[in-house]
Amino acid sequence: MDFNLSEDHQMLADTLRRYLSDNYLIETRNSDAYAAPYHSEKTWAGLAELGVIGAFLPEEQGGFGGGAEDVSVIFEELGRGLCAEPVLGALLGLRLLADNGREDLVAAVIGGEKRVALAVYEPNVACDLTHIEAKARRDGDGWRLSGRKSAIYGGPGADHLLVVARTDQGLGLFLVETPDLIAASMVDGGGIADLVMDDLPAECLSPDCAAQIEDALDLGRIALCAEAVGAMARIIDMTVDYLKQRMQFGRPLASFQALQHRIVDMLVELEQARSITIRAVADFGSADQARSTSMAKNLIGRAATHVAEEAVQMHGGIGMTWEYPGSHYAKRLVMIDHQLGDRNDHVLRMIAAKRVAA
Numbered sequence: 001m002d003f004n005l006s007e008d009h010q011m012l013a014d015t016l017r018r019y020l021s022d023n024y025l026i027e028t029r030n031s032d033a034y035a036a037p038y039h040s041e042k043t044w045a046g047l048a049e050l051g052v053i054g055a056f057l058p059e060e061q062g063g064f065g066g067g068a069e070d071v072s073v074i075f076e077e078l079g080r081g082l083c084a085e086p087v088l089g090a091l092l093g094l095r096l097l098a099d100n101g102r103e104d105l106v107a108a109v110i111g112g113e114k115r116v117a118l119a120v121y122e123p124n125v126a127c128d129l130t131h132i133e134a135k136a137r138r139d140g141d142g143w144r145l146s147g148r149k150s151a152i153y154g155g156p157g158a159d160h161l162l163v164v165a166r167t168d169q170g171l172g173l174f175l176v177e178t179p180d181l182i183a184a185s186m187v188d189g190g191g192i193a194d195l196v197m198d199d200l201p202a203e204c205l206s207p208d209c210a211a212q213i214e215d216a217l218d219l220g221r222i223a224l225c226a227e228a229v230g231a232m233a234r235i236i237d238m239t240v241d242y243l244k245q246r247m248q249f250g251r252p253l254a255s256f257q258a259l260q261h262r263i264v265d266m267l268v269e270l271e272q273a274r275s276i277t278i279r280a281v282a283d284f285g286s287a288d289q290a291r292s293t294s295m296a297k298n299l300i301g302r303a304a305t306h307v308a309e310e311a312v313q314m315h316g317g318i319g320m321t322w323e324y325p326g327s328h329y330a331k332r333l334v335m336i337d338h339q340l341g342d343r344n345d346h347v348l349r350m351i352a353a354k355r356v357a358a
């Protein structure tokens with residue numbers, strides 16, 4: 001298997017890296033990521049113009065790519081650039097819109113004219129969707145939703161919300177326009193929201209699409225793993241640069257063997273994370289999809305946290321300051337573990353899958 005990027009993917013990665021480097025400075029990022037609507041309309045329009053959003057779907061659904069490798073290439077660069085734009089929410093929502101025949105909204109989202117997010121998780125639901133309690137009931141020709149949704153990534157400012165709720169047939173998918181959300185920023189920046197539903201009117205896209213929802217979530221998990229790889233690579237580079245510049249006892253810190261060994265350990269963690277992400281990308285769409293994705297999410301949850309902690313320690317006091325970019329990379333790496341199921345949730349998912357297979 002050739003693990004090198006294709007010419008098209010390398011061009012996509014280079015273009016996105018150049019765009020973020022030129023237009024997404026850390027000061028701009030932090031001013032946008034922590035104040036409503038927790039992202040930049042200008043940056044979002046720029047990403048759409050580059051074709052980043054369209055790369056999440058295949059050509060037959062109106063996009064420009066659509067494979068797991070396309071997603072991983074994009075999110076690795078987003079992680080390297082510490083981009084807090086609501087791309088994860090767009091990925092999850094766009095895949096489900098396309099799978100359920102809403103070509104009109106798909107085109108608007110790809111063009112950057114509309115934004116969409118997915119409301120699937122609940123306060124008591126971390127990873128196992130069988131525990132979803134939100135309910136949908138028929139109301140004449142329409143539907144009404146009741147319950148509560150939490151951890152809606154990219155929810156603030158979204159024009160449309162896809163809500164997962166239980167029907168008589170299974171887990172249904174419903175479309176809500178201009179939802180009234182309880183919005184906030186995450187600890188590492190970027191928007192998140194809760195939704196309280198009390199007979200909320202909605203359009204039913206599918207009364208039972210549990211498999212499609214799981215596929216979209218697994219692709220989102222692969223995206224987060226790739227984002228962690230990009231962020232880990234960047235924070236390691238920053239740490240090495242700092243150790244070369246910081247002097248102690250008349251020598252650069254990079255000359256101390258104990259710190260060199262710790263950097264090597266961080267690089268080993270990075271390569272393990274990169275390798276298992278490649279495995280998850282390769283297995284997406286196969287019978288091993290869920291297992292490989294959960295393995296990747298579990299390993300990267302541990303590796304990313306370890307790299308973040310090591311980087312902060314080797315930077316000393318500056319590694320904790322708001323002004324230094326490394327502290328924001330560290331927060332992002334820790335947060336990635338908790339999105340779309342943390343390391344413990346994915347161990348339980350693998351155990352449950354093994355029991356079913358047995």
